[in-house]
Amino acid sequence: MSPFFVLSLLFGLIFGQTASLCAPSEYTIHVEKRECAYCLAINTTICAGFCMTRDSNGKKLLLKSALSQNVCTYKEMLYRTALIPGCPHHTIPYYSYPVAVSCKCGKCNTDYSDCVRERVRTNYCTKPQKLCNL
Structure with missing residues (x-):
């Protein structure tokens, strides 16, 4: 192997994580309750x-921990609460998100992340929509 190739490989392994394009991104959640208008x-x-991942050709030779793929996941997060308008008095009108x-970039934690490859598209409204202003 040439020295240039070895140095390029080492550089990629060391700085690959910092070159990842994993960042907070704007997203709209649609929330509704059956009882609310x-x-x-x-x-x-x-x-x-x-996130940089690796796929080894020698999967049967490696430990399971070496085969996990990194995903873009939360490092720090906070929760906010919104009031759903048009709810009757007997209903709790709050939604935390x-x-x-x-x-x-790290392993997916199913305690607070959806780790499936494809998900069902349910992010829409069936009732008149109001925008949450915070």
């Missing part, structure tokens, strides 16, 4: 982007 459109931030403050 309106659907609430909430503007928030989620973690989205590209996450706001990404910072993101990182």
Whole structure:
């Protein structure tokens, strides 16, 4: 192997994580409750982007921990609460949602992230829509 190739490989391994394009991204959540008259459109931030991953040809030779893929996930997040308009008095009209403050490339934690490859598109309203102003 040439010295240039080895140095390029080392540089890529060391700085690959910092070159990832994983960052907070604007996203709109649509929230509605059966009892309430309106659907609430909430503007928030989620973690989205590209993370360096590796796919080994020798999968049977490696430990399972070496085969995990990095995903763009939350480093820091906070929760905000919004009031869904048009709810009757016997209904709890509040909805809490996450706001990404910072993101990182790492293993997906199913405690607070959706780790599936494809998801069902349910981010829409079936009732008249109101915009959440925070």
